[in-house]
Amino acid sequence: MYAEFGCVEFARQVYEEMPNSKRNEVSWACLIAGFVNNDRLKEALDLFNGNDWREMKVDQVTLAIVLSACGRTRDLDLGKEIHCYIEEEGIEMSVILCNSLMGMYLKCGCLEIGRRLFLDMTERDSVSWNVFISGFAENGCLEESLEMLTEMRLRGVKADEATFLSLILGCWRLDFGIVIHDHAKEMGFELNIPICNALITMYSRIGSIDMGRQLFDDMPERDIVSWNSMIAGYARSGSMDAARLLFERMPNKDNFSCSTMIMGYVRQGQSDEAMKIYKMLLVEGIEPDRVTITSVLSACSHLGLLEEGASVHLYLEKIGMQIDTALGTALIDMYAKCGCLEKAIEVFEGPFERDVFTWTTMISGLAMHGHGKEAVNLFQQMQCVGEELTKPNSVTFLSVLSACTHAGLVEDGRQIYDSMSNDYGIEPTMVHKGCMVDLLGRAGQLNEAVEFIASLGSEVDVCVWGALLGACRIHRNVELGEFATKKILELDPMHHGAHVLMSNIYAEAGQWDDSKRMRRKMMDEEIAKEVGQSWIEMNGILREFTAGDISNNGSNEH
Known part of the structure; x- marks a missing residue:
């Protein structure tokens, strides 16, 4: 009784307090079923394995329940052991038991065994078809799943919601998606909100955001998941303006919608807009969850908002939210990037994994x-x-x-670079190689840096040559600087950094005519230097400045 109402701890307590003489297969099986029905799968399997179940009279229902737990936990070994037991004991393969056995094998990726069980069934119900189709879809065999769905329809068997959700989740191609959508409409799921929500997510995931929006607009009824699915689709595709318009129209917002907007803005480099959403969330009385807070801390890191980031940290302490790995990492990143290394170290040394x-x-x-x-x-x-x-x-x-x-x-750098491939099997990228050139170049070992580049072969990118050029400026090596600049401009003729650096190298060597020539070349070829930008947080407000900008209040004050 307790287990049926979700009171599993009470059920466990009653079971454990029962005298051994009173415990039997029925009470044992009831507690296992209670654990499984309440998603306490490990405890269910531990209880099952805790007794010598092979010597007990385990009924088909209990075996079916345990097999479903094996499938959900991917415990193939126990699932196979139960299968052997069924065959050894000559237990009749009812439809329920066969469905559970097939589902276990399919969830564990044993498709051929699952297929054979399905084909050998003398009697199948709608669950049999749905388990088979869902199992193959979840394992990426969408074409076969769709073929079976067509066969199922021809036999007059009705698919269920879970089957379509599995098909939609496993869909990676637009043509398949349209077929699934058509099947859903023809089988009476056109107005099913969970399926429509999943289709919206599917269309946006495979790059057909407009089809997702059309479905969203055509829905006579929507729930909060519908709105969140559409907003997440826009955010995923980088269409933050469209996401914002929909977000502002939402009748009710929750943590998911807010965190989706915040993460979308952060990914698009619009961290200031992310902070606006966060402040709106607080004004509307929505308590941010871990995902939202992690996204906000990321925005603070990008913008250097130490005051805002520290206030988020205080909020976490105030509400007693435990710092987990994701939050701890986000706090360390925020404090380090905002210039507060001591606090970053303090968080790092805290009690979290x-x-x-x-x-x-x-x-x-x-x-x-x-x-x-x-x-x-x-x-x-x-x-x-x-x-x-x-x-x-x-x-x-x-x-x-x-x-x-x-x-x-x-020397430390050399050893660490060598250990990448030797000890960890990680192939250095061009960025790692550029870092090594930078390391050698800054230390004045320019000849060794050139030899290192030569050892890389022909595929050397701008990053590597740029590191060498930067070292040439530090050590005022004009000849090698000219060589590095030539290599950079062969790869990227409009590279403004190479022109500016080489011009500065000439100027520092007193070669003014050459320096002017490089600057004139930039003007003639309209190679623009990136405008410098900086941000400063004042009284909780972020202010942005660019070189030569006098539009900000107080820019003329000294």
Whole structure:
């Protein structure tokens, strides 16, 4: 009784307090079913395995329930063991039991066994067809699923909502999507809100946002998921203006809609708009969840809003929200990028699980603040952890190589670069190679930097030559600078940075005519230098400045 009403703990307590003489297969099976029905799958399987179930008279219903738990937890070994038991004991394969067995194999990716079970069934119900079609769709076999759906319709068997949701989720092509949509309409699901919502998401995911919008506009009834699906589709495609118009029309907003808008703006580099949404969320009394807060912290990082970011951190402490890996990493990134390294370190040392992104963010923060040796030491600590969760990745190596570059740690940099492929099997990208050139060049080892570039072969990009050119400016090497500039302009004739750097190298060497020639070339070829921009937070308001801009209030004050 308790388990049926979701009170699984009470049910467990009653079971555990029962004398052994009173416990039997029925009470044991009831508690297993209660765990499964309340998504407590591990506990269900632990209870099942806790008894010598092979010696008990396990009925078909209990076996079917346990097989469904095996499928959902991908416990293929136990599923196979139960299958063997059924065959050894000669247990009759009812439709319910066969459906559960087939579903378990399909969820575990054993498609051929699942297909054979389906074809060998002497009797099938609608669940049999739906399990087969859903299972193949979830494993990426959409064509076969659609063929079976057509066969199912010809036999007069009705598909259910779950079948269509599985087909839609597994769809990656527009032509398949249209076929699924047509089937849904023909089988009476045209006004089914969950299916329409899933179709909106599908159309936007495969790049047909207009078809998703048409479906959205045609829906006679919508729920909040409908609005969120459409907004998420626009945000995913980068159409933030369209997303904003729909967002403002929403009758009710929730955390998902707000976090979708915030993440969309952050991805599009419009972090100031993301912060506006966050403030609107607070005004409307919506309590931000972890996903929303993580997105807001990302916006604060992009804009350097230390005051706003710190207030978010205080809010987390005030409501007692535990810092998890994602939030901890976002806080470290925010504090480091906003210039508050001490707080970043304090968060990093806090009591939460750190993954590779957390370690990498902290290493990057130390590098950003010029603490190269500390960054290398932290990288070595990360290596000592030795867990798969904290195994350095490509970005980790880029961060620590950058730290070595700015701290002049040439030998450390060499060793770390070599360990990428030797110890971790990570192939260095051109950005890593450019970092090595920068490391050697800044340290004055220009000849070794040139030799390193030569060892890379013909596929050297602007990033690598740009690192060499930057080193030539530091060490005022005109001849090598001209060579690097020539290589850059062969790859990108309109590269403004190469022209400006080479002009400055000439000027610093006193070659004024050559410097003017480079500047004149930029004017003649209309090669524009990027305008410098900066931001400053004043009284909680973000102000943006560009070079030569006098439009801001107080720009003439000294």
